[in-house]
Amino acid sequence: MSVFVILGLLVCIQAPVFSGSSAVTPVFVQKGKDVLLNVRTDDGLQIDLVLWISNANIVIVRSSSQREPKISPDYTGRIEFSLKNYSLKLKNLQDADDGVYTVQILGKRAVTAHYKVSVQDPVSPVDLTVDFVSKSSESCNLTVACRPQDSLISSTFRCYNKSCSEEGGERSEVMTSGASLHVYLVNDSIICNHSNQVSWTKDTEMIEHFCLRSAGSECVSAxxxxxxxxxxxxxxxxxxxxxxxxxxxxxxxxxxxx
Missing domain, CATH: 1.20.5 (Single alpha-helices involved in coiled-coils or other helix-helix interfaces)
Known part of the structure; x- marks a missing residue:
């Protein structure tokens, strides 16, 4: 039985699979966690053979209607295969498990699906600090720095007549790890968000702690x-x-x- 060529295009996460599908479904999973690759076939479809193939062209599972499923020794104890719906669970994923996984369901009508599994580490904690504050009777400017591990993004916020905005709009940056760093304003809160597809952390500072916002606030002293x-x-x-x-x-x- 020949093996279909593994493709590398990304479409959508765990989407329904239809006959002859050549699209690749992106699946993101945190390192050390499990992931379930689902397959949906037409009801009543006659199944002769099911193959799950790894990105290294290893046949992970071979299952036919006449025999018990055969699992590759390389994946013994690392997967769970369902005879009911032909889904495949990959367990305790590590960096080496990155890649495309293909299922071929053969019978009167073939069904093929591809999954691009990306294993990611959780993002590091983030620290939001106010580095500079400049105030007058009518306005207040402050510069903040958002610091995850081994990175930095800064932004300036200006408040005038009880209204605050971020200079140049919201700041965001994609890091080399693929995670994103985002600094933005929600009501009176400055938020720094550090996230990827499997985890996120954030830190918050209140503008009112540094800028006196309300009318008559100049009356407040220590x-x-x-x-x-x-x-x-x-x-x-x-x-x-x-x-x-x-x-x-x-x-x-x-x-x-x-």
Whole structure:
């Protein structure tokens, strides 16, 4: 039985497979995890032979209606094959398991499917820091740095009249590992997101911790509210003024009565 040529095009993740399909389905899996490669065939399809073939042209599984499935010694204990739906589970995937896996279902009508399995490490934690802050009575500018392991992306945010925006728009960068680094603003939060297809980490800073956003926020000082102090002083002053006016009025009235 000849082996079909393995193709290398990417389409969509674990999509339904139809007869004669030559598209390659991308499947991303975290290193050390399992992945299930599903196959969907037409109901009632007569099956004579099922072959699962690795990217190294090794026949992983050979199954026919007359015999028990035969598993390659290279994959013993590393896979699970379903006689019910012909799916294949690859277990504890490592970097060497990257590649294209092909299933051929042969009978009155052939069904072929290809899966491009990509094994990825989880992304490293990320640290978001504010490196520079410049404030005035009307505006506030701050520069942040997002640092995953062995990389860096920075961005500047400008706040004016209670509205903040990111200079030049959202910042993103694709790293050599294939992971992406993204710095963006959501409401009052600056978020740095480090992600790939199998994992993600993020760190967040609140703009209000560095820029006074609300009206009257200039009243706030360390440990005490200046607004409250002003309110108390004004209230006391008003009471003294009213008391003085009342006292003068009473004194004048008493003098007239004498």
């Amino acid at each position: 440990g005490i509210s200046m607004c409250l102090m002003k309110t108390v002083v004004l209230s006391v002053g008003l009471i003294i003024m009213v008391s003085a006016v009342i006292s003068v009025h009473i004194m004048v009235k008493l003098k007239k009565q004498k």
